[in-house]
Amino acid sequence: xxxxxxxAELAPIEAxxxxxxxxxxxxxILDTDTLDxxxxxxxxxxxxxxxxxxxxxxxxxxxxxxxLLADGTAAIAELGFDGPQGELMVVVENTPDVHNLVVCTLxxxxxxxxxxxxxxxxxxxxxxxxxxxxxxxLLAEMGTVIPADVEIRVWDSSAEARYLVLPMRPDGTADxxxxxxxxxxxxxxxxxxxxx
Amino acid sequence: MTGxxxxxxxxxxxxGELVFEAPWQARALAIAVTLVDKLGLPWDAFRxxxxxxxxxxxxxxxxxxxxAALESMVVDLDLTTPAALDAAAPTARAPx
Numbered sequence: 001x002x003x004x005x006x007x008a009e010l011a012p013i014e015a016x017x018x019x020x021x022x023x024x025x026x027x028x029i030l031d032t033d034t035l036d037x038x039x040x041x042x043x044x045x046x047x048x049x050x051x052x053x054x055x056x057x058x059x060x061x062x063x064x065x066x067x068l069l070a071d072g073t074a075a076i077a078e079l080g081f082d083g084p085q086g087e088l089m090v091v092v093e094n095t096p097d098v099h100n101l102v103v104c105t106l107x108x109x110x111x112x113x114x115x116x117x118x119x120x121x122x123x124x125x126x127x128x129x130x131x132x133x134x135x136x137x138l139l140a141e142m143g144t145v146i147p148a149d150v151e152i153r154v155w156d157s158s159a160e161a162r163y164l165v166l167p168m169r170p171d172g173t174a175d176x177x178x179x180x181x182x183x184x185x186x187x188x189x190x191x192x193x194x195x196x
Numbered sequence: 197m198t199g200x201x202x203x204x205x206x207x208x209x210x211x212g213e214l215v216f217e218a219p220w221q222a223r224a225l226a227i228a229v230t231l232v233d234k235l236g237l238p239w240d241a242f243r244x245x246x247x248x249x250x251x252x253x254x255x256x257x258x259x260x261x262x263x264a265a266l267e268s269m270v271v272d273l274d275l276t277t278p279a280a281l282d283a284a285a286p287t288a289r290a291p292x
Contacts, residue, residue: 011220013220013259013260013263014218014220014280015221016263016267017224017227017263017266017285018220018223019278019281019282019283019284020227020263020266020267020270020284021223021227022284023230023270023275023276023280023281023284024227024275024276026268026275027211027275029231029234029275030227030230030231030234034230035223035226035227036228038229039222039223039225039226042222042225042226054221084229084233084239085239106247106250106251107243107246107247107250108246108258111245117216117225120258123258124258125255127255145209159238159239159240159243193241
């Protein structure tokens with residue numbers, strides 16, 4: 001640290017984004033408070049803890065699970081998780097015979113209300129390409145070995161559909177409350193790169 | 197699960213991984229979301245540009261593509277010009 005009080009120089013992209021904000025605010029199109037609130041909302045309210053509640057309820061309540069698989073958007077909205085990138089939700093169920101894996105090959109479509117913002121690897125070219133081309137090998141490298149007799153279905157998220165994997169309920173959890181079940185559901189299991 | 201309940205790693209939304217590497221990335225995301233909403237545009241108005249930018253430079257860091265898509269959107273919507281962005285004064289807000 002030096003003694004001068006000049007702010008550190010901004011990276012070009014950082015300066016550009018600041019310039020875009022500055023111009024839009026100056027023109028009265030956006031206001032800084034709204035942007036602050038949106039950022040806060042992402043940080044506080046969105047994340048895999050929401051998706052975990054959906055999964056735990058589906059495991060605990062067969063009629064909810066039925067609604068969830070029939071109309072993911074509506075069933076998830078029942079729990080209050082809706083908003084941008086949460087429209088057109090499709091929930092795909094893992095079974096002993098089928099393992100589901102979610103990717104967005106073209107950009108980074110991802111269900112924000114239930115999973116938050118995508119992790120870095122989800123947006124990486126390697127994941128986006130290999131999830132489709134060689135999902136079994138990719139999953140094994142990520143530490144998830146899918147038995148050879150289990151079919152892997154890969155779902156490419158888009159503006160038309162955002163996918164959420166309903167993992168299989170692990171053995172030995174029959175007595176668990178919904179709250180405890182939610183605590184064992186991970187983000188990665190709802191993307192399909194992990195089995196619980 | 198390790199450590200104190202309030203350490204970074206235990207925040208469930210992070211799942212062991214930071215979502216944003218720097219505050220400007222959160223800002224860039226919020227600008228796109230708010231702008232699309234405010235102008236009543238479909239999310240595709242932004243998303244298709246993001247796809248293009250990613251395809252154009254697949255190895256570029258993700259949020260740099262996001263920033264490029266944002267710039268192309270605001271310029272094409274005639275909300276500003278590249279020259280105006282070059283000349284823009286920093287906002288009064290604390291450093292990004």
